[in-house]
Amino acid sequence: MDIAGKTAEVVVAALRAHLAGVDPAALVGVSCLAPGADTLFAEAVVELGGRLRxxxxxxxxxRTQVSAADAGRFDAAVAAAESVTVLPFETAGPQAYEAANHEMLDMVDELVAVWDGKPAPDGGGTGGAVAEARRRGVPVVIIWxxxxVRAGASGEAH
Known part of the structure; x- marks a missing residue:
């Protein structure tokens, strides 16, 4: 999250460069579609001809976590997905996010993490996903x- 402006541009370029090394027929991306990096990753997968889960x-x-500004991109990614799974949590929060990370890691051969290296405040953040992937032996590619910079970290606009 908190990826905007020029940072979004360089992150997208880095994601495309990494994913371009994968045959589009074999490219399957898994995303929770959080605003920011998750959505940028999902869009890159689709743009490169991969399949999105x-x-x-x-x-x-x-309803509660996707802003009006991000809703169009969220809905477009959902529409482009070959599958959409809603986890059995009524409300969004740390427990749901951590479960989503665990589910995602069960589905992937590699974790591509847009991450500045800062630890997660809870198990649901990128830092938590990276730590769990490493614990499981899932290869991790860090894109930063x-x-x-995170939006707002140095005056960059959201």
Whole structure:
């Protein structure tokens, strides 16, 4: 999250460069579609001809966690997905996010993490997903290009 402006541009370029090394017929991306990096990853997978699988952390996720500004991109990614799974949580929150990370890691051969290296405040953040992937022996690719900053970290606009 908190990926915007010029950082989004360099992150997208880095994601495309990494994913371009995968045959589009074999490219399957799994995303929870959080605003920011999750959505950028999902869009890159689709743009490169891959298949997208979406995990929605809770029944209320779109209504409570997706802003009006992000709703169009969220809905487009859901429409482009070959599958959409809503986890059995009524409300979004740390427990649902952590479960979504665990489910995602069960489905992937590699974790592509857009991450600045900062630890997660709970098990549902990127840091938690990276730690769990490493614990499981799932290969991790960190995407955080030179010059990338979190939105608001240095005055970058959201």
């Amino acid at each position: 979406v995990l929605i952390p809770s029944a209320d996720y779109r 290009p030179d010059g990338a």
